[in-house]
Amino acid sequence: MIDLKKKFLIYGYGISGKSIAKYLKNRNSNYQIYDDNFISLKSPKVINKNLVIKNIKKFDYFVVSPSIKIDKNHFLFPYKNKIIIDLDFLSLELKQQIIIGVTGTEGKSTTCQYLSQTLSRKYKNIIIGNFGNTILDKIDINNYIKTLDIVIIELSSYQLDKIKFLKLDHALITNIYHDHIDYHKNFNNYVKTKFKIQSILKNKGSFHINHKDFISYQNLIKINKFNIYKFKNKIKTNESFHNKLMQLNQSAVNSVIKIIDNSLNIKGVLFKNLPFRNQLIKNKKRLKIYNDSKCTNMENAIMKNNLILSGNKILILGGKPKISHKNYIIEKTLILIFGNYAYKISKNLVYKNSNYFIFNNLFDLLSFTKIIIQKFGYDTILFSPGGESFDQFKSFNERGKHFNLLIKKLKF
Secondary structure, eight states: OOOTTSEEEEEOOSHHHHHHHHHHHHTTOEEEEEOTTGGGOOOTTBOOHHHHHHTGGGOSEEEEOTTSOOOTTSTTGGGGGGEEOGGGGGGGTOSSSEEEEEEOSSSHHHHHHHHHHHHTTTSOEEEEETTSOOSGGGTTSTTGGGGOSEEEEEOOHHHHHHOOSOOEEEEEEOOOOSOOHHHHSSHHHHHHHHGGGGGGEEEEEEEEEEHHHHHHTGGGSOTTTSEEEEEOOOOOTTSOHHHHHHHHHHHHHHHHHHHHOTTOOSTTOOOOOOTTSSEEEEEOSSOEEEEOTTOOOHHHHHHHHHHOOOSSEEEEEESBOSOOOSOEEEESOEEEEESTTHHHHHHTEEEESOEEEEESSHHHHHHHHHHHHHHHOOOEEEEOOOSBGGGTOSSHHHHHHHHHHHHHHTTO
């Protein structure tokens, strides 16, 4: 249990860092702040790195931004057992609520949203964590926490690498693909970190995992400690692309919902697509365009492309690839690749009845696309880059907005 009377160092003063500072201030806790850009911060609580190192043994907790990698060369590495994250403070606040943790490589946000919309028929709930919402700011406003029945937490591998005190009633792993190898060094470490969600699951809590990953990673599953529920991703081949994608999430959502309240059902839930996640942005009679800028994983991009049955489809790839495998097979698709890593991406693919073209940027790519659609009658465009956005954009959001803007500008 976190002791608020102890001394804290907040390491990283972004959105979550500021909410932590406010939370600790309201509880008269002793804390100081360090950020790599500390010179630009105006607060008497801010100290520089030299002062941090000089007084490092005086701190009882280091509240670290999850994305900061604490490796052997980091000055905080000897104090890893004292590192916590913002979510750990919820262990002091969430007493009566049901807590659901959702992790996985792809589909976390969509699954959380689906869970929330289904549960909201009967229970007041909120989604927090990697989803983008911070709950610490709301804790002191009108007893907000006490009004909640359920808290759904989207958990990244970065958060699971550091979290210590928060406990879950239900844990869900959506899927496992190659991801974040730059942080975890190798795929094995990444997988082990994802399965750390078990370390914050209460004894006899429910652990949900798809059948494929259960078979692949049985050695990492604590069989006798939790109630384990396996679900299968059932996809009806005659369904639309959008419905197929929803079915991937439905099995996972159903698995959790049945345990919490068997009277609830996902049928009839009008799910609202999150921006830049399989988002249908153009739905003409002869052309559908999907914006899936959030997809930063090549395996997932190709899996989604395979769900489209059309023989006249275009897959748009780009961004910074996370790994360099050369066994991604693409069939019966026109592949258009853009960005600083386009050539590298093209060499990691195996083409079966498919062609590819490389472009410097999205504008050039979409200008070309407009011409060939008119000439050859392609009916589906899937913008699912399969790489991180940082080669040409600040975030997947910026990339997604730029794509939408160009589609409008070029009058598709």
